[in-house]
Amino acid sequence: MENTANMNEVDVLMVEDSPNDAELIARALSKVNIANKIYWVKDGEEALEFVFSTGKYASRMPIAPLKVMLLDLKLPKVNGLEVLAKIKADERTKTVPVVIVTSSQEDRDLKEAYKLGANSYIVKPIDATSFVKALSEAGLYWLAINKPPVIK
Amino acid sequence: MTLLIKKLSVNTLNAVLIFLIMAIFLVVSFLSYQSLLRIDTDEYWVLHSYQVQGDLDTLISDLENMETGQRGYVITGQQDFLEPYNTGLTDVNKTFQTLQTLTAGNATQQQYLAAMQPLIAAKEADLQNSISLRTNGGFNVAQADVLTDKGKMIMDSIRAVVASMQTTETGLLQTRTDDLSQINAMTESIVIWGSIIGFLFAVLVNYIIYKFVIGEMVRKPLLEEALKANKEMEAFSYSVSHDLRAPLRAIDGFTQILVEDYADKLGDEGKRVAGVVRASTQQMGRLIDDLLSFSRLGRAEVKKTSINMTVLANEAYAEVKRSAPDRNIEFVMAALPDANGDVDLIRQVWANLFTNAVKFTSKTEKAKIEVGSTSDGNSVTYYVKDNGAGFDMQYVAKLFGVFQRLHSVEEFEGTGIGLANVKRIIERHGGSARAEGRVGEGAIFYFTLPKA
Numbered sequence: 001m002e003n004t005a006n007m008n009e010v011d012v013l014m015v016e017d018s019p020n021d022a023e024l025i026a027r028a029l030s031k032v033n034i035a036n037k038i039y040w041v042k043d044g045e046e047a048l049e050f051v052f053s054t055g056k057y058a059s060r061m062p063i064a065p066l067k068v069m070l071l072d073l074k075l076p077k078v079n080g081l082e083v084l085a086k087i088k089a090d091e092r093t094k095t096v097p098v099v100i101v102t103s104s105q106e107d108r109d110l111k112e113a114y115k116l117g118a119n120s121y122i123v124k125p126i127d128a129t130s131f132v133k134a135l136s137e138a139g140l141y142w143l144a145i146n147k148p149p150v151i152k
Numbered sequence: 153m154t155l156l157i158k159k160l161s162v163n164t165l166n167a168v169l170i171f172l173i174m175a176i177f178l179v180v181s182f183l184s185y186q187s188l189l190r191i192d193t194d195e196y197w198v199l200h201s202y203q204v205q206g207d208l209d210t211l212i213s214d215l216e217n218m219e220t221g222q223r224g225y226v227i228t229g230q231q232d233f234l235e236p237y238n239t240g241l242t243d244v245n246k247t248f249q250t251l252q253t254l255t256a257g258n259a260t261q262q263q264y265l266a267a268m269q270p271l272i273a274a275k276e277a278d279l280q281n282s283i284s285l286r287t288n289g290g291f292n293v294a295q296a297d298v299l300t301d302k303g304k305m306i307m308d309s310i311r312a313v314v315a316s317m318q319t320t321e322t323g324l325l326q327t328r329t330d331d332l333s334q335i336n337a338m339t340e341s342i343v344i345w346g347s348i349i350g351f352l353f354a355v356l357v358n359y360i361i362y363k364f365v366i367g368e369m370v371r372k373p374l375l376e377e378a379l380k381a382n383k384e385m386e387a388f389s390y391s392v393s394h395d396l397r398a399p400l401r402a403i404d405g406f407t408q409i410l411v412e413d414y415a416d417k418l419g420d421e422g423k424r425v426a427g428v429v430r431a432s433t434q435q436m437g438r439l440i441d442d443l444l445s446f447s448r449l450g451r452a453e454v455k456k457t458s459i460n461m462t463v464l465a466n467e468a469y470a471e472v473k474r475s476a477p478d479r480n481i482e483f484v485m486a487a488l489p490d491a492n493g494d495v496d497l498i499r500q501v502w503a504n505l506f507t508n509a510v511k512f513t514s515k516t517e518k519a520k521i522e523v524g525s526t527s528d529g530n531s532v533t534y535y536v537k538d539n540g541a542g543f544d545m546q547y548v549a550k551l552f553g554v555f556q557r558l559h560s561v562e563e564f565e566g567t568g569i570g571l572a573n574v575k576r577i578i579e580r581h582g583g584s585a586r587a588e589g590r591v592g593e594g595a596i597f598y599f600t601l602p603k604a
C-alpha cells in the first residue's frame with residue numbers, strides 16, 4: 001500500500017504496523033470516500049516525527065491540523081500509548097482526536113488509553129464485515145459529522 | 153478453634169506460649185529455691201532444739217555427778233571420792249553458759265534459765281556445805297544434814313524447770329517438723345503441676361509449629377510457583393489475543409476483498425467457497441475469544457457484594473433477548489432472594505444460561521423459560537428451566553466441560569464455553585452448578601451460592 005496523499009494535506013494519520021490491517025482500514029475508509037486524505041506510518045517513532053514535523057518529516061508544513069489519528073497500540077520502536085501520551089501532552093497537538101484501533105481487549109489497555117486522553121477506542125474484530133463497518137462508520141463520524149476544534 | 157489460632161497470628165501465639173513456658177520454668181525454679189532455703193532454716197533449728205534438749209540432760213547429769221562426789225566423800229571421808237564433784241562443778245557452769253547462748257533468742261527459755269540459776273547456786277552451796285561439814289564435823293554431823301532432805305528438794309525444783317524447758321523445746325520441734333512437711337507437700341505440688349502445665353504448653357507449641365509453621369513453609373514455595381504460573385498465563389493469553397487474531401482478520405478481510413472485487417471471476421461456486429473460508433475463520437475467532445475470556449475468569453478478582461438477583465437476572469435476560477428480537481418466548485420469573493457475589497461475574501452466569509435457554513428453544517413451538525430458586529440453611533439454589541431441545545442425561549458430565557458440545561455447530565451455533573464459564577464462576581464463589589435434562593423435553597440448570 002503506497003501513500004498517495006500529500007503529506008501537507010492529510011486529514012487522517014493511520015499508525016499501524018501490520019500492512020494487512022492497514023490495507024483493510026484504508027479500504028473501509030475508501031468506502032466512505034476519504035481514502036485520498038489518509039497517510040500511513042508504520043511505527044510510533046514515525047508517527048511522532050510526522051505529527052511534530054521532525055526527522056523524516058521535518059519539511060512537513062500542514063495547512064490544517066489532522067482531523068483524526070487512527071492509532072494502533074502494539075507498535076515497534078515507540079508503542080501506541082507512548083505516542084498518545086506525547087500527543088496529548090503537547091499544547092500544539094492535544095486537540096487532535098485520537099481513535100485507538102487495536103486487537104487488545106485488555107482492561108488495563110482500555111483504562112490507560114482513556115486516562116491518557118484517547119477520544120475513542122475500537123477493538124479490531126476478526127470478522128471483516130464488522131471491521132469494515134466499524135471503521136467506515138468511525139471514519140465518517142470523525143471526518144464528516146464531528147466538528148474539529150478551531151485552529152489558531 | 154483453627155480460625156481463632158489463625159486470627160491471633162501463629163507467631164504471636166507461639167511467642168506467648170514460649171514466654172509462658174519460660175515463665176513457668178522461672179517460677180518453679182524460684183519457688184523450689186525458696187523452699188530449699190526454708191528447709192535449710194528449719195533443719196538448722198531442728199538440730200538446734202536437739203542440742204538444747206541434749207544440753208538440758210547434760211545439765212542434770214552434771215549435777216548428779218556432783219551429788220555422787222559429795223555422797224562418796226560423806227560416806228568415806230576420802231578426797232579421791234570428790235573427783236566427780238569437782239568435774240561436775242566445772243561442767244555445770246559450762247553447760248549452763250552454753251544453754252544461755254543457745255536459747256538467747258527465746259524469751260520463755262531465758263526466763264526458765266533465769267529461774268534455774270539461783271536453784272543451781274543453792275544446790276552448789278548445799279553440796280559445798282555438806283562437804284565442809286564432813287571435813288570439819290565428821291560423819292555423823294554430815295549424815296544429819298543429808299537427812300534434812302534439803303538437797304533432794306532443790307534438785308526436784310531444778311528437774312521441774314528442766315522438764316518445762318524440755319517441753320518448750322519439744323513444742324518448737326513440732327512447729328519445725330510441721331513446717332517441713334508443709335513445705336515438702338507444697339514443693340511437690342509446684343514441681344508436679346509446673347511440669348505438667350509446662351509440658352502441655354510445650355506440646356501445644358509443637359502442635360502449632362507442626363501444623364501451621366511447617367505447613368506454611370511447604371505452602372509458601374508452592375504458592376509462589378502457582379502465582380508465577382498465573383503470571384505466565386496472563387502474558388500468554390495477552391499474546392494469544394493479539395497475535396492469533398491478526399492473521400485471522402487478514403484471512404477473513406482479504407477473502408472478502410476477493411468476493412467484492414472479483415465477484416464476476418468467482419462465480420457462485422467461488423463465492424460459496426469464499427463463504428466457507430470466512431465462516432471457518434470467524435468460528436476460530438469466536439473460539440479464541442471464548443478461550444481468552446475463560447482464562448481471564450480464572451484470574452479475575454471476585455469482588456463480593458450483596459446482589460439483587462431479581463434485578464440482575466432481568467437485566468441479563470433483557471440483554472440476551474435484544475439479540476433475538478423476533479423470538480416469542482414466555483418468560484416467567486419468581487422473586488429471587490439476594491445473593492453474595494461479584495455482580496459482573498454473576499451477570500455473566502445469568503447471561504450464559506439465558507443465551508443457552510434462548511438458543512436451545514429456537515426450534516420449540518411455544519418456547520418457555522422459567523427462573524426460580526430454593527433456599528436451605530446457608531445457601532440459595534437458583535435455576536433456569538427451558539422446554540427446548542434438552543439433552544441426554546448420560547452426557548451430563550460433559551456438559552460443563554470446556555468446548556464440549558452435545559450438538560453440531562449446524563444444529564445450534566456456539567463454541568461450548570458458556571457452561572464451562574458458569575461452572576468456573578460459581579466454583580470461584582464457593583458454590584456448585586449442575587444440570588438435569590431430557591431429550592426433546594428441555595433442561596434445568598441449577599447453581600448454588602452462599603446466602604447474602
